[in-house]
Amino acid sequence: MSEPDDPRWLDEVAGELRREVTVRPAWRARLLDDVARAARPSARDMVDDPFGDDERALDNGPRRWSITVRPVAGLAAASLLVALGAGVMYMAMGSRSGANPSQRVAQVRSSTASPQLVSRAPAATDREVVRFELSAPRASHVALVGSFNEWNPVATPLSRDPASGKWVVSLRLPPGRHVYAFVVDGDVTADPSAPRAADDDFGSPSSVVLVSSPGT
Amino acid sequence: MIVRLVALALALAASAATMRAQEVDRTLPSQLSAPTRATLERLIDSARVTGLPVDPLYSKVREGVFRGADEPRVLAAVQRLTRDLGDARSALGDSAGGEEIAAGANALRAGLHPADLSRLRESRGRRPDHPLTVALVVLADLATRGVPPAMAAASVNELVARNVSDGSLLSFRQNVERDLVGGRSAAAALDARTRAMIDERRP
Numbered sequence: 001m002s003e004p005d006d007p008r009w010l011d012e013v014a015g016e017l018r019r020e021v022t023v024r025p026a027w028r029a030r031l032l033d034d035v036a037r038a039a040r041p042s043a044r045d046m047v048d049d050p051f052g053d054d055e056r057a058l059d060n061g062p063r064r065w066s067i068t069v070r071p072v073a074g075l076a077a078a079s080l081l082v083a084l085g086a087g088v089m090y091m092a093m094g095s096r097s098g099a100n101p102s103q104r105v106a107q108v109r110s111s112t113a114s115p116q117l118v119s120r121a122p123a124a125t126d127r128e129v130v131r132f133e134l135s136a137p138r139a140s141h142v143a144l145v146g147s148f149n150e151w152n153p154v155a156t157p158l159s160r161d162p163a164s165g166k167w168v169v170s171l172r173l174p175p176g177r178h179v180y181a182f183v184v185d186g187d188v189t190a191d192p193s194a195p196r197a198a199d200d201d202f203g204s205p206s207s208v209v210l211v212s213s214p215g216t
Numbered sequence: 217m218i219v220r221l222v223a224l225a226l227a228l229a230a231s232a233a234t235m236r237a238q239e240v241d242r243t244l245p246s247q248l249s250a251p252t253r254a255t256l257e258r259l260i261d262s263a264r265v266t267g268l269p270v271d272p273l274y275s276k277v278r279e280g281v282f283r284g285a286d287e288p289r290v291l292a293a294v295q296r297l298t299r300d301l302g303d304a305r306s307a308l309g310d311s312a313g314g315e316e317i318a319a320g321a322n323a324l325r326a327g328l329h330p331a332d333l334s335r336l337r338e339s340r341g342r343r344p345d346h347p348l349t350v351a352l353v354v355l356a357d358l359a360t361r362g363v364p365p366a367m368a369a370a371s372v373n374e375l376v377a378r379n380v381s382d383g384s385l386l387s388f389r390q391n392v393e394r395d396l397v398g399g400r401s402a403a404a405a406l407d408a409r410t411r412a413m414i415d416e417r418r419p
Contacts, residue, residue: 198326
């Protein structure tokens with residue numbers, strides 16, 4: 001073979017590699033027989049590779065899924081899931097009943113008050129649907145801010161009701177006393193048809209909506 | 217697999233916490249300076265320790281930030297609300313719930329006296345389980361609209377003593393408001409509407 005710096009060296013190496021390797025016919029036949037007799041991977045083989053990353057699991061019929069969990073790790077996972085479930089239930093119950101049952105507000109039933117309770121929420125939740133509406137025919141944008149949306153002026157925009165021309169939005173609110181206001185083209189204004197909150201610490205008044213708790 | 221289970225558990229825990237946080241966000245806005253946040257946290261913690269409802273305090277902070285109030289003003293508003301909540305709780309009694317206390321604080325802010333709240337509690341009489349929240353909201357609203365607080369307290373007191381429902385109290389408020397807008401004097405409006413409501417309840 002020539003020296004590596006000879007330009008013909010690469011061609012010689014490539015030619016050598018491309019040359020067909022002769023295999024004795026008897027060896028070839030024996031190899032193919034062995035492959036044909038080889039057993040398919042067992043379920044146990046698959047368990048060691050539960051997510052099918054091993055090539056053995058790829059082309060052998062329907063993929064079987066099984067999980068092996070070590071006892072200690074399984075116990076830890078089960079404990080975690082139980083704790084999580086208890087936590088979720090606690091939070092759900094806390095939001096339904098509150099820390100003190102006496103904190104629940106009285107049920108408000110008024111067919112004329114606005115905002116009023118327009119429908120009862122499904123039994124699975126203790127929120128009530130409350131419809132807020134404002135007559136502001138010349139406004140181009142109206143939003144709702146209050147204790148229920150962290151006084152976020154972009155969280156609850158109102159839309160114009162084509163039938164009445166009023167700005168409206170319906171929200172599911174938890175039981176309680178909520179303080180709120182409208183933002184009309186950037187100006188904060190109280191709801192003219194709702195009870196007022198007295199604590200106008202920041203310059204303009206707010207309104208109050210009372211949401212009943214189911215069953216009271 | 218364990219890693220996947222843990223990831224699932226953490227994701228569920230995070231979503232549950234978010235659901236809870238949507239109702240009451242008990243954090244202070246990041247727009248406030250660190251010293252102001254620290255002062256507010258001390259204030260709110262002391263309110264919590266004494267058993268006062270703290271959600272109105274968090275809401276007050278956020279309202280102040282939304283309205284562009286400077287930090288001293290936000291602090292002053294929260295301090296005042298804390299004081300009003302304490303006075304309302306004293307006037308309404310230890311059995312008062314958070315919503316009642318918040319509504320009572322609002323009534324005090326509107327010009328009612330703690331004694332007015334105590335009288336209202338006494339008028340409730342044999343219905344100690346019936347919250348006074350609506351009556352207090354109506355009282356605060358009337359006082360805010362210019363009705364003399366003592367006069368408003370006397371009327372609402374009389375209605376509560378006669379077991380008038382919460383819905384009727386709200387109707388009473390609306391009717392008085394309508395009369396005031398129509399030019400009627402506060403005394404005349406209160407007198408007429410109170411009598412009408414009492415007459416309605418006579419058999």
